[in-house]
Amino acid sequence: RLLLCWPDAEPQPWTDAVVGEDVVRDMLAVVRTLRLTGEEAVVTSLTTDASAEWKRWFDENQRVVAISRGLAAGWAAKAPVHLARIALVLHLLAHPKGHDRKLDAGTLRDAIQVVEYYRAHLGRVLPAFGGPIPTGSAGLASRIMRVLERALPDWVGRADLAARLGGHDLAEGVGVALEGLLAAGRVSRRTVASGGRPREEWRGIRTDLGGGEAEEDPVRDKWEDVESPERGDLSRNHVFAQHPIPDAEPDPDPTWERWEEPL
Numbered sequence: 001r002l003l004l005c006w007p008d009a010e011p012q013p014w015t016d017a018v019v020g021e022d023v024v025r026d027m028l029a030v031v032r033t034l035r036l037t038g039e040e041a042v043v044t045s046l047t048t049d050a051s052a053e054w055k056r057w058f059d060e061n062q063r064v065v066a067i068s069r070g071l072a073a074g075w076a077a078k079a080p081v082h083l084a085r086i087a088l089v090l091h092l093l094a095h096p097k098g099h100d101r102k103l104d105a106g107t108l109r110d111a112i113q114v115v116e117y118y119r120a121h122l123g124r125v126l127p128a129f130g131g132p133i134p135t136g137s138a139g140l141a142s143r144i145m146r147v148l149e150r151a152l153p154d155w156v157g158r159a160d161l162a163a164r165l166g167g168h169d170l171a172e173g174v175g176v177a178l179e180g181l182l183a184a185g186r187v188s189r190r191t192v193a194s195g196g197r198p199r200e201e202w203r204g205i206r207t208d209l210g211g212g213e214a215e216e217d218p219v220r221d222k223w224e225d226v227e228s229p230e231r232g233d234l235s236r237n238h239v240f241a242q243h244p245i246p247d248a249e250p251d252p253d254p255t256w257e258r259w260e261e262p263l
Helices: 022-036 048-067 070-094 103-130 140-151 157-166 171-183
Strands: 042-044 189-193 199-204 236-242 259-262
Touching: 042 070, 042 103, 042 259, 048 070, 048 103, 048 140, 070 103, 103 140, 140 171, 140 189, 140 199, 157 199, 171 189
Parallel strands: 042 236
Antiparallel strands: 189 199, 236 259
16 A cells, blocks of 8 residues: 655755664564564454544545545545554554553544545645545544644644644534534533633543543553454454455455554
8 A cells, every 4th residue: 555645845954863772772672572473463453432433534534435536536445444554553663562452542543643644645646646636534523632632731722723733624624523522522612812802722531531631641541451352363463453344446455454464
């Protein structure tokens, strides 16, 4: 799979700075920890909150598939594959020894942020290949929650929120997503006097930590230890367990839903 992007790259001056040996050593230690022996396999499943995030994003992405055409439709059809893989990578990098831990909602939101970054860049890349400009995105509510959770215990204004989301989401869509999160009890809203028009601010409520606004401890690394599912007939190591997704392309790959990473 290819994830295309077209960032604004500014010329960089020369630097003598290098990556320290301690950083390289620590990175190699993480990678080596991920190696499993023989035919050993680990199935990574989702927490209840992460599963809910996945379903919301998936349904939104399917609507994007339905209204897209050509290369944009093909990319959107493959987006769940990208999300599953990126989420698993982030999960394992954060917890290389926690092979039996479930992937939490915070990690999935981080992965959604990455996937939607690449979707946004299709608007630059595809026209250069004669393709259409993509229509729509998915996971806006999840991305908003990610921004608000990372800002805890602070409140975030609408302008700041738009900037942290990347600046390419329509204000109307952000407003609809915020109202939906408010109705679901996932965010709080307040208005602040600013000398003119009152300013609207928002703050997240950490439902994955049992509810309540996490003002003192916003750390999302709260895991539930679970027994690993039976490995079945798997021949490799880390597996993201999810259901297969219909593919808009004529030659779908029926094995992606049990993606395996050889190490």
